[in-house]
Amino acid sequence: MGRGGVVGEVAHDGVVVGFDGSVASRRAAYWAAREAATRRRRLLVVSAFRWPLTELTQLRTEIVVLTEDPFRAEYQKLVDSVVEECRELAGGMEVTGEVLTGEPVDVLDRVSVNANLLVLGSSGHGTAHQVLLGSTSAELVRYAHAPVVVVRGDDLTHGKVVVGADGSPTSTRAVDFAFDFASRHNAELVAVHAWSDLPLDALAAVREWDVDWDEVTESARTVLSEAIAGHAERYPDVRVRQVVAMSKPVQAILDEAEGADLVVVGSHGRGAVRRMLLGSVSQAILHYAKCPVAVLRAEPGVH
CATH class of the missing domain: 3.40.50.12370 (Rossmann fold)
Known part of the structure; x- marks a missing residue:
């Protein structure tokens, strides 16, 4: 179920970033990597995998049986690619990736329970932005044990x-x-x-x-x-x-x-x-x- 040697799927005192393949989450991963470098903490990139055809198994009809393995493998490729990019930004700190089964809020809350920092991406402003924030980021802000950073904006340093x-x-x-x-x-x-x-x-x-x-x-x-x-x-x-x-x-x-x-x-x-x-x-x-x-x-x- 992924790689990286995370005992019990918990990032002890490390920086955790949620990644779903979106531009916003990739930007958050880069921010988290640079922050992990200054904190001298390892970085864990986490992608929550929810089997997309779960509902179909409840239908009383003949369907083609599909396994989750190919989908999980694609998720893992995405995580592996951003892990490699983050290693270049993490100042020599360890960077690993995990693909874990479950809803994003539940997975990230569990993994970051003892984390030094939890980093999340956010997209845009206005109504769509509020819906996105309400579904994942805002919920984790309310319940996550670790400090939470929601990343948006440019990558420039303003001091x-x-x-x-x-x-x-x-x-x-x-x-x-x-x-x-x-x-x-x-x-x-x-x-x-x-x-x-x-x-x-x-x-x-x-x-x-x-x-x-x-x-x-x-x-x-x-x-x-x-x-x-x-x-x-x-x-x-x-x-x-x-x-x-x-x-x-x-x-x-x-x-x-x-x-x-x-x-x-x-x-x-x-x-x-x-x-x-x-x-x-x-x-x-x-x-x-x-x-x-x-x-x-x-x-x-x-x-």
């Missing part, structure tokens, strides 16, 4: 990483991921904190109250500074720019994401209501960002 920071435990994971990425790629880190989830129009009446907006803004700056303080000390080589925005989190992050190499967000934030809000933020960023997006989930038991 900028954007991270959303709100001071929550999940945000801390996202900030740490972003600092590590920026350090390895010699990129500027833009840390964004949107102090309110309300649209500015809704705040119009509030502005008439006796509110010290300078104090509110300063408090937001403090939250952001504290969110990155420890990380900045561990990564003194990373150039950091802090952005406190009055706009909604999605817009604030997307504004800074123009020309970025990566956007990093957490899937959950502060409190029960905040978890719902930031869950929608991460999904919106996945839909609308024009560059790769990394999503970090909360660790088990952390809210």
Whole structure:
């Protein structure tokens, strides 16, 4: 069932990339290979094989019996070809490929349970893009144990990483991921904190109250500074720019994401209501960002 010596079909501490033969998944594989090189991790290219004639076996009619072997062999050829291409990009790290039976979400979730990173491809924008994301990538973003990167955009290096920071435990994971990425790629880190989830129009009446907006803004700056303080000390080589925005989190992050190499967000934030809000933020960023997006989930038991 494939090759590569993966014990129990689980990639322990390696980089996993889903591959289905599409242009988007091939682009994701190249991105994953370059990332595996900087992380000094091996790369596993995984293709989920679902026997296309399974439904026909349930029909009460005479059909020509076809085996899956020729189809599986073609899948393996596709995987082998992209593995060879990725070896040229992986900086000497081990690159292997697997063709595994099952639905893509189930297969990739199982293989990446102990992975260092799971990389997925994404195609286009708008309605079709949303359907594609909803069927595989978005589901894995919600449930996969490993950090997930959804790749899109060009392959150019712009030297900028954007991270959303709100001071929550999940945000801390996202900030740490972003600092590590920026350090390895010699990129500027833009840390964004949107102090309110309300649209500015809704705040119009509030502005008439006796509110010290300078104090509110300063408090937001403090939250952001504290969110990155420890990380900045561990990564003194990373150039950091802090952005406190009055706009909604999605817009604030997307504004800074123009020309970025990566956007990093957490899937959950502060409190029960905040978890719902930031869950929608991460999904919106996945839909609308024009560059790769990394999503970090909360660790088990952390809210």
